[in-house]
């Protein structure tokens with residue numbers, strides 16, 4: 282299949298600073314890339330994104346095997362441009378293999394068909410939609426759910442423009458987007474199950490689940506995610522938002538692996554009945570006064586670090602600041618190498 286390509290140029294006075302910030306972001310999150318004085322090239326699922334110094338500033342290129350892959354790369358490039366050159370640098374004007382279309386290839390409209398409370402704080406919604414095969418991926422389990430404003434019967438969704446950008450609905454019709462994890466997928470019946478934490482603070486994701494009625498509509502784009510490396514010993518830890526991902530991980534790790542997992546919820550009534558493979562040792566942690574959310578989990582991981590760490594993998598997801606501190610400690614204090622850890626902030630505490 283011929284590769285699909287597109288490119289765009291952005292006037293930027295300090296490209297070196299852009300490249301520097303991009304490289305340190307990629308280093309922090311252990312994303313693999315090649316770089317020299319002129320260019321940073323990132324290999325991503327489905328293709329490659331390149332950021333080069335040009336005469337006027339920054340030249341970006343995306344190359345992928347499919348239109349779908351190219352769209353995903355463009356959205357990742359635009360995300361990095363907005364982070365390191367500012368929102369005002371967007372939209373980019375792309376040239377090459379770009380087409381206008383009614384929807385993005387990775388986007389589906391979904392409808393709530395079942396609602397089940399797993400605990401007082403976690404609600405499972407079954408969402409039904411068409412043509413879900415692309416979400417059946419061994420390592421990419423996450424989706425971006427688009428929650429339309431309340432009271433809109435026929436939501437409008439973002440669509441690709443002929444310049445390779447995104448045409449967003451008018452501000453008052455625009456959906457809010459949050460990441461969630463597919464807990465279970467049935468491609469044949471066209472269903473996904475998503476477990477929502479009903480946290481106290483208002484927010485489009487939690488609120489959508491809290492007021493869900495059969496027939497409610499949201500958008501779903503993806504999938505996204507990253508797998509774990511082979512190891513004989515895994516330490517897994519996460520709060521409610523990470524229970525779906527940790528449960529999926531435990532289901533797929535080989536029975537020969539030693540797996541220790543810590544799951545944090547508010548109190549014992551919030552713990553879930555999980556069916557866990559025999560080789561996985563799961564311990565629940567309940568929030569304690571004096572600890573920030575997910576801080577006890579980070580301590581559990583640190584206290585359980587084995588002396589021999591060559592064959593260890595640490596997976597952690599929780600509050601963003603706690604995650605960032607843990608990531609730093611794992612690298613600096615415990616010497617974990619690239620590919621030995623995946624530590625992610627799943628949500629941000631406002632006052633943290």
Ligand SMILES: Cc1cc2nc3c(=O)[nH]c(=O)nc-3n(C[C@H](O)[C@H](O)[C@H](O)COP(=O)(O)OP(=O)(O)OC[C@H]3O[C@@H](n4cnc5c(N)ncnc54)[C@H](O)[C@@H]3O)c2cc1C
Pocket residue numbers: 423459460461462463475476477478479480481482483484485486487488521522523525626627628629630631
């Ligand atoms: C890859 C990935 C996968 C995820 N999978 C899941 C999943 O399967 N299930 C799930 O429930 N969440 C999941 N999350 C977390 C979810 O995206 C965030 O919790 C998100 O902030 C929820 O959006 P919201 O609209 O409810 O709140 P926001 O509008 O984002 O925030 C509103 C307020 O709520 C607070 N808040 C947000 N999340 C929490 C929380 N967890 N605990 C306490 N206060 C909070 C914020 O601090 C803020 O004050 C995932 C996140 C990522 C990055």
